[in-house]
Amino acid sequence: MDTKDHEYLDAFEQRVSKALVESCTADGLLEGQMLEVEELDEKWRTSAPEYMAAAVPQIADYPSAAVAWACYMGMGAAVLWDKSWGEYKDVEDWYTLIASPRGFDCMDEYVTECLLGCKLGGEEAAKIEAAVRRAAHAALSMIRKEQIEPQSAMAFHVFARTTKEFFRLGVSIALRRLGYHYVKVRLNGTAPES
Numbered sequence: 392m393d394t395k396d397h398e399y400l401d402a403f404e405q406r407v408s409k410a411l412v413e414s415c416t417a418d419g420l421l422e423g424q425m426l427e428v429e430e431l432d433e434k435w436r437t438s439a440p441e442y443m444a445a446a447v448p449q450i451a452d453y454p455s456a457a458v459a460w461a462c463y464m465g466m467g468a469a470v471l472w473d474k475s476w477g478e479y480k481d482v483e484d485w486y487t488l489i490a491s492p493r494g495f496d497c498m499d500e501y502v503t504e505c506l507l508g509c510k511l512g513g514e515e516a517a518k519i520e521a522a523v524r525r526a527a528h529a530a531l532s533m534i535r536k537e538q539i540e541p542q543s544a545m546a547f548h549v550f551a552r553t554t555k556e557f558f559r560l561g562v563s564i565a566l567r568r569l570g571y572h573y574v575k576v577r578l579n580g581t582a583p584e585s
């Protein structure tokens with residue numbers, strides 16, 4: 392892949408990230424930005440091959456799930472990171488850790504019910520599901536507008552960048568639910584007075 396391709400993919404990824412933040416902020420799941428956790432970004436890097444192996448075969452029949460389940464994986468990862476990083480930090484493949492209890496097809500339900508603690512069919516679960524579904528449809532629309540040749544190397548890279556952003560989105564949604572947020576600090580390192 393040449394420099395021009397990398398620049399295109401970087402720009403596309405930034406557009407997807409911006410669209411996801413705007414969508415989920417409008418739905419009340421974010422506050423205008425994603426939250427960064429370097430350890431979890433690294434876990435996506437080491438787990439992405441396993442996720443992609445499970446998701447790519449789903450693209451033809453279930454494109455929204457193929458993209459959106461990365462968000463659920465991110466939510467699950469954030470909960471485990473918050474709950475017991477020491478217990479899970481040495482696990483390389485977080486996809487298998489999060490998907491194995493119920494498999495790829497039901498990973499969303501497992502994360503929602505068992506990791507987020509939301510009753511399936513309940514108001515909070517429905518809110519999250521609807522927001523993730525809207526975000527997935529928006530991202531898929533963005534991908535289609537690119538008019539990339541299906542099943543090409545570039546199509547794979549665009550899908551991979553999109554799922555990466557969905558993972559980051561899931562991390563951000565879960566962390567916000569757990570009470571994490573960015574706080575402006577003064578240059579001397581103290582928090583501003585309210």
